[in-house]
Structure formats: structure tokens, C-alpha cells
Amino acid sequence: MAVSRSLRRTNPITIVLAGLLAIGFLVFIFSPSPSSAASGSGNERKSYAAENPLSPPTKPFFKEAPIKANGRRAPPPVVRYALNNNTATSTSASNHERVLILTPLARFYVGYWENLVKLSYPHEYISLGFIIPKTREGNAAASALQAAIKKTQSGPVNDRFASITILRQDFDPPIVSQDEKERHKMENQKIRREAMSRARNSLLFTTLGPSTSWVLWLDADIVETPETLIQDLTKHNKPVIVPNCYQRFRDPETRQMDTRPYDYNSWVDSARSLEIAAAMGPDEIMLEGYAELPTYRTLMAHLADKSPNRDIDKIMPLDGVGGTALMVKADVHRDGAMFPAFPFYHMVETEGFAKMARRLGWKCFGLPNYFVYHYNE
Template sequence: MAMARSLRRTNPITLILAAVLAIGFFLFIVSPTSSTSNERRNYAAQNPLSPASKPFRKDQNGHPIPPVVRYPMNNKTGTANPVENREHVLILTPLVRFYPGYWENLSKFTYPHQLLSLGFIIPKNREGNAATSALQAAIKKTQSGPEEGRFASITILRQDFDPPLVSQDEKERHKLENQKVRREAMSRARNSLLFTTLGPSSAWVLWLDADIVETPPTLIQDLAKHDKAVIVPNCYQRYHNPDTKQMDIRPYDYNSWVDTTRSLEIAAQLGPDEIMLEGYGEKPTYRSLMAHLADRSPSANVNQLMELDGVGGTALLVKADVHRDGAMFPAFPFYHMVETEGFAKMARRLGWKCFGLPNYFVYHYNE
């Protein structure tokens, strides 16, 4: 019988090659190679908090397998030896204006930078836009510099509400009539920043105001070594004294205080929506202010502790467990206090004590 013309013209080698290719393609489809699996495993996200740029490892059916990560939260409590114990510190800063001195001082911290994460919240206005640009430029320079100077992570948030004051000049923002609305807005900003950035590995939270331009480089270690749940240094300001014609220092933050019998009597007479504020002669509180109890002599004991009923937030170190326990910054009158002072009241009612270091100074920018 004569063969069909099409088969006569087909080269047997072509048929063999076609069969081999078909078998190879079939094996490739049904049995992925081990090298492909290894590549996918190495490229997969390490945990559910990894950036979305890395996909999760997939099973044989192509379904993603997000790994299960267990965080033993009972082991996250901050200790008196945070460097030796490799404890992560979250530094949080509400920022309206960018002060180069703030960033320069922060960059000099001796605490291992790979254990420091930074978080900022900035208002959405013209001044906030300028602050964001300046901050991003500083971050880019630091994070592209020597590895030991880079921070573990940096988060920048923009407020989802308008600031209550148009001007952020020192005189305007410290007017008595502006305090309630200003500090309630500050509480909202602090809470937004805290709830967004606090992670399972955070052992401490350092609240550091954007206008703190001078601290000891060992600030975190110096505060943490006292092993207190909430601790705050004394915030002062350098200025030119017109009387002595020399540089001098003066108290700046009056929000760290101890209640007195008289101050408690005043609070008992206030309406539910009224708050007590420090530093205003027209409305004295008669509290004992840590700012006025400092020993400025060269022989002062910088480790001297005092228990406080209210704390300021210029440089406030908090064990992360205090925040996880529910202590936040009330944006409403809480026992006649808001923001950081309200936080101290809330922390104390949760069973945590607050302390201050009257002879340990940090310095605020002088406008």
C-alpha cells in the first residue's frame, strides 16, 4: 500500500523531537522543579507585616500560604537594661515645624539605631507640607548614610483633621484661650500616631517633641535604667538673660507636677467639661511643679526621682505595656485633664505610677 503523501514528506527526526517536547512540557506542568520551589520560598514574605512587594509562598494549587507568626507579648516588657536586652524603642513625634536641631540631636542618640523606629504625624496644611519636605530630605540623607546611623524604620502620617490654630507661633499657641482646643487636637494626633505605629516588638515608646533640640545622647538609656513605667525629665530652655547679660536656663514645661490639697479642692469645684492648666497666673492651680524643684548646681543628683500626678510630653518615656493596657491621651476632659496630663491620670488609674527626674534636663527650642 502506498503511504500518504503528508507522511512521506514528514522527517522521522521531527516526529521524535515533537514527542520529546510534548512529554517534557507535560512533566513541567504537573511537576514543578525543586529549584522553582526554592526560588519562590526564598523570595516569599517573611511574615504578614512584610512589604507587599514580596508575595507569600504558594502551595501546589497556587494558593498563597501566609506564615503564622507568634508574638509572646509577655516578653516585651521594657527592662532597666534595654541595650543589652536588644529592646526595640519607638520614638514618636507630632510635628508641625521641622527644626534641624531636633534631627541633629536625634541622630546623635547612642542607643543602637537598628533598634529605633521613628513615627511622625504632620498636619495637612502649607506649614505641614514644608515640614514634610524638610523631614524627608533629612531622612533621605540619614538613611543613605553609614549603616550604623540608619534607623530601623520611619513612618510619616498626615493628620486627617485640620489643626485648630492657624498660627503655630509660640505666643499664639500658648494663649490661655487656645489651650483646650489645641491640646484636645494634640491628643487626637498623638493617639492616631500611637495606634498606627505601635508594633508587637515595641518595648518602649519615647514621646519626643519636634522642638526638643538638646538632650544627652544617652537619653533613652538614662531614663530606662530607672525601670519605671512612665518617666519624664525636666524640660528647660536656654535664653539670653538680660539681667546678667549671659546665657542662662529657665523652666519651659510645667505639665509635670504633684497634686496638693488646694489643687484637689479647685478640681472638685470645676464643671465636667472644665480643665486645669499650668503656667497661667490668672488661673493658678497651686500644684507642686517639677520645673520649680530643679537643683541647678554642678553637684546635683541627676538620678533623683520624684513621683508625679501629671507629666509633660516633651521627652516622655513610656513602657509599651502601659499603652497596650489602654492608657492613651484623652481628647476630652478626663478628671479635668487632657493630653499628657490626662494620660498620666489614666495610667495611674490603670495601676501604673509616673515619675520625674527634676535634675535631668532636656532643652526646648527658643523662638
Template sequence: MAVARSLRRTSPITFVLASLLAIGFLVFLLSPSPSESTSSSARQRQEDAAENPLSPPTKPFKKATSLRKDGRVAPPPVEHYALNKLTSTSNPIANDERVLILTPLARFYQEYWDNLAKLNYPHELISLGFITPKTREGDAATAALQSAIAATQSGPIDNRFASVTILRQDFDPPIVSQNEKERHKISNQKVRRESMSRARNSLLFTTLGPSTSWVLWLDADIVETPSTLIQDLARHDRPILVPNCYQRFYDPNSKKMSVRPYDFNSWQDSETSLELASKMDPDEILLEGYEEMPTFRTLMAHLNEPSGDPDTIMELDGVGGTALMVKAEVHRHGAMFPAFAFYHLVETEGFAKMARRLGYFCWGLPNYLVYHYNE
């Protein structure tokens, strides 16, 4: 049978090109457009939004629209939450686990906010909570924070956080100055850290919702972390985990930028520190990082290996709060930040001791670094 003239003249290349063009056209038709993806994300957020003012602050809120016959807004319904089904796993994204990032904030650093905004954990699963002091500096920090929040929350949908809560302290701070040297004077530590504990507890108990799986305490002067911070910490599946906090600085000896340890509150106890504590009055606290009070503890800050495995993990007796990842169940079971001498410890170190008394162990990552602002 003779082949048609038109087919005899058609090159095989033509068939290949036509097939590729057809496949490309089908992919174009079936792929969602950016606007469709954004609208889908917006719909999901709207469906997930809280219905009434008594709903958990860790979810986005939409004003109630249902009215009673007399024209008044209907009262909020009774909500039931199955906390036994709440998970905090090593793969939080796959399990849609909500993260509550809490920050006591006395000064606002744009670098802190920029770093926070770059975290690539799905922002619709992140809620933010802040507490600021009622001082002139606290007022300025609150105003700057609100501006940053407004810019982010009015931007692209995928960049917006699920919810944001700002609290103002209902007590006066014992130290008005936020100068670094003044903050870290040994004579100021007990009252300062007791005040910090009160602020942390106020923030925690106001914002912790029944859908929260993880709580990440992130200080307002942490200006650099990996964008995968949440996933990296959660992957270890530990109840309490803290990375190593360092600081970038200009070294006048080498005449170039370098790094140095900053947070010395993550440690393993020593016989010396235990003996010192045994001789203290009940209201006295043991402080770390001061030559006036040598404890000879093993400090995680000094165990960093620049080329070491970032997944190296060690058990700790005390933790700092610069970047502290906690399973929400630890807080729900009663572990908070003691604003009093608790076994001669206070604030984050006291929290570690309290968690241990509740059966939870603390862990640290000596080779995983986050960076503190350098004043």
C-alpha cells in the same frame, strides 16, 4: 656545650621586639575589619526584617519575594508573638529592647533631627514614628523631614534606624498658626490639646508593635538632650518617667546665655487644685502655668538644682510630653491621651491620671535636663 655563634650575638631586645611583632600580626589577622563589622550589622538587620506588609511597623521591612504557582505574591503568614517574654528593664541594650520614638511634628527643626541622630542607643533597635498636620506648614515640615530621613537612612548602616513611619492627620487642626504665643494662649488650650491628644493616639496605635518595649515621646522642638537619653531614663526602671524641660535664652540683664524652665505640665497636686477641680463642670479642664488659673501645685520645673544629682527622682501626678519615657505595657494596658476632660485633665496630664487609674505611677527627674527650641 658551646652556644652557637648566631645565638651568642643575638640581643635579648631582639627577642622582645620579635615577640611584640608576632602578637601584633596575630591581632591584625584576627580583628574584624570595619567592612566586616558593617556587613555583619547589615546581615543582622536583614535577618530581623519583616517579611510582609502586615508585619509590625517597628521592624524594618523587606518586600516579599515568594510567589505562588500562579505568579501572584503569597499571602502573609499568621504570626505569633510571645508578649509575655517581652521585657522593659533597667538595662535595655543588654536585653536588645526595642524603643519606639514618637513625635507629633508641625514644624521641622534640623537641630531636633541632629540631636535624634546623635542618640547612642543602637539605632537598629530604634523605630521612629511621626504625625504631621495637613496644612501648608505641615506640608513643608513633612518635606523637610523626608529629606532628613533619606540622608540618614542612606548613610552608614550603624546610623540607620530600624524603621520610620510618617502619618498625616486625618482631621484639621483647630489652630493653624504654630507661633509660640498663639499656641499657648489660654483660650486655645482646650481645643489645641484635645487635637494633640487625637494626633498622639493616632500615632501610637498605628505604630506600636508587639516587639516594642519602650515608647519615648519626644516633641519636635526638643533640640538638645544627652546622647544617652534612652539608657539614662530606662535605667530607673519606672513605668512612666519624664525629665525636666528647660530652654536656653539670652539674658539681657546679665548679657549672656542662661536657662529657664519651659514645661510646667509635670507637677504634684495641691489642695487648691483639687478643690478647683471639684467645683468644675464635667467638660472643663484645669490648666497649669496660667496666672488666670492659680493652682499652687508643686511644679517640677521649679525644683531643678543646677549642681544636683541628675538621678534625683520624685513622684508626679501630672506629666508633660516634651520627653516622656513610657514602658510599652502601660500603653498596651489602655493608657492613652484623653481627647476629652478626664477628671478635668487632658492630653499628657490626662494620660498621667489614666495611668494612675490603671495602677501605674508617674515619676520625674528634676535635675536631668532636656532643652526646648527657643523661637
């Protein structure tokens, strides 16, 4: 049989190379990625993905080719969620309960992100949400956050989070400076914490999904926690629970590293604090941790046992909670407990949230001997 002129002129080596190239291309396409094969969680992550793009950002959504009917794009589906199937139990990890970690972020701390990535709770059940102010410092924080996210989400599969949402505030912050001294001035507290409440509520209402079991509020300047933070907090199976927030520092007298209390917003009311509240006007708020306004409340920060053999599971009821590392059952938020941006029983933000949760029938608790650590400026 006569061979065509084009084939007679083709170098046999070229044909062999073309065949090898085709085989290599097919192997590359159909082979699993090394990270997916090593972790074995690729298929599991796929099974927990959202079914359609209308799902809230609690779960990852893997975009498929658009479905068309009769040459037209199919209409959006009607989505039904069985919220009664959700659980929030003491064995959260083994029950595959989804955790939403929410962080108002004005500055980006590398230690915060590194600590977040080290959390041992399965990352395929963790979604992240951030809200960032539209300021020069906020823009820098957003850029640094996006760089960290890109590195983590393109790294090993087991380190990747299920989904990440970044919001930018639609209002100007009342205090431009984020320096610790400026943030904690007493005269700045009302407007600052009311603005923080608005930011927290915007973040919560945008990201809370129907499959969320737990919401962990984690401040952007919390740079050290146990890797088992989520398991340690959820195992108590409480509606609202908060650890003790401390800060590492170098003692100028001993020149040795030590720890000191940082968050004074977790407390039990006193007779004096209730008297002060009863005498306040409707728009006044009570603040904790300021010498100008002694309330004589029982502060969880002052009840800590720092000894090595302390009972980290010791638990106590609270009337107010701080928000540095606050674990909340999602049903508490679904019931309507949010962060009041107005005086609610003379409380705002996280302390006002505790008051609101209690009015809805939920109780708040604290772990005085379980520590998380705040960045030391």
C-alpha cells in the same frame, strides 16, 4: 580546527575587556557594601527584621520575591506574637529592647533631627513615627523631614533607624499658627490640646508593634538632650518617667546665656488644685502654668538643681506629666493608657494620660535635675 568567521573578525582586545568587565561585575555583586562591612551590623539587622509584611512598622521588613503555590500567590500568613517574651528592663540596650520614638511634628527643626541621630542607643533597635498636619507649614515640614530621612537612611548603617513611619493628620488643626505665643494662649489650650491628643493617639495606635518595649514621646522642638537619653531614662525601670524640660536663652540684663523652665505640666497635686477640680463642670479642664488659674501645685520645673555636681538620678513621684520627652513602658499603652481628647478628671492630653495611667495602676515619676532643652523661638 577551523575558527568561525565571527571569532576571526573579533579583536582580541575586545575579548579581554569583556572578560575583565564580567569579573568586575561579579565582584561588585557578591562583595559586601563598605558601610555594612565596617559596621558589622548588617547581618544583625537582618536577623531582627520582620518576618512578613503584615508585621507592624516596629521592625524593618525586607521585601522578598513573592511566594507562589501552584502558580498562584500564596495567601497571607497567620502571624503569632509572643508578647510575654518582651522585656522592659533597666538594661534596655544590652537586652536589645526595641524603642519607638513618636513625634507630633508641625515644624521641622534641624536641631531636633541632628540630636536624634546622635542618640547612642543602638539605632537598629529604634523605630520612628511622625504625624504631620495637612497645612502649608505641615507640607514644608514633611518635605524637610523626608530629606533628612533620606540622608540618614542612606548613610552609614549604624546611623540608620530600624523603620520610620510618617502619618498625615486626617483632621484640620484648630490653630493654624504654630507661633509659640499663639500656641500658649490660655483660650486656645482646650481645643489645641484635645487636637494634640487625637494626633498622639492616631500615631500611637498605628505604630505600636508587638516587639515594642518602650515608647519615647519626643516633641519636635526638643533640640538638645544627652546622647544617652534612652539609656538614662530606661535605667530607672519606671512605667512612666519624664525629665525636666528647660530652655536656653540670653539674659537681657546680664547678656549671658542662661536656662529657664519651659514645661510646667509635670507636677504634684495640691489641696487647692483638688478643690478647684471638685468644683468644675464635667467639660471643664484645669491648666497649669497660668496666672489666671493658680493651682499651687508642686511644679517639677521649679525644683531643679542646676549646679554642675547635681544628682541627675534624683527621682520624684508625679501626678501629672509633660510630653516634651516622655518615656513610657509599652505595656502601659497596651493596658489602655492613652491621651484623652476629652476631660478626664478635668485633664486632657499628657496630664490626662498621667491620670489614666494611675487609674490603671501605673505610677508616674520625674527627674527634676535631668534636663532636655526646648528650641527658643
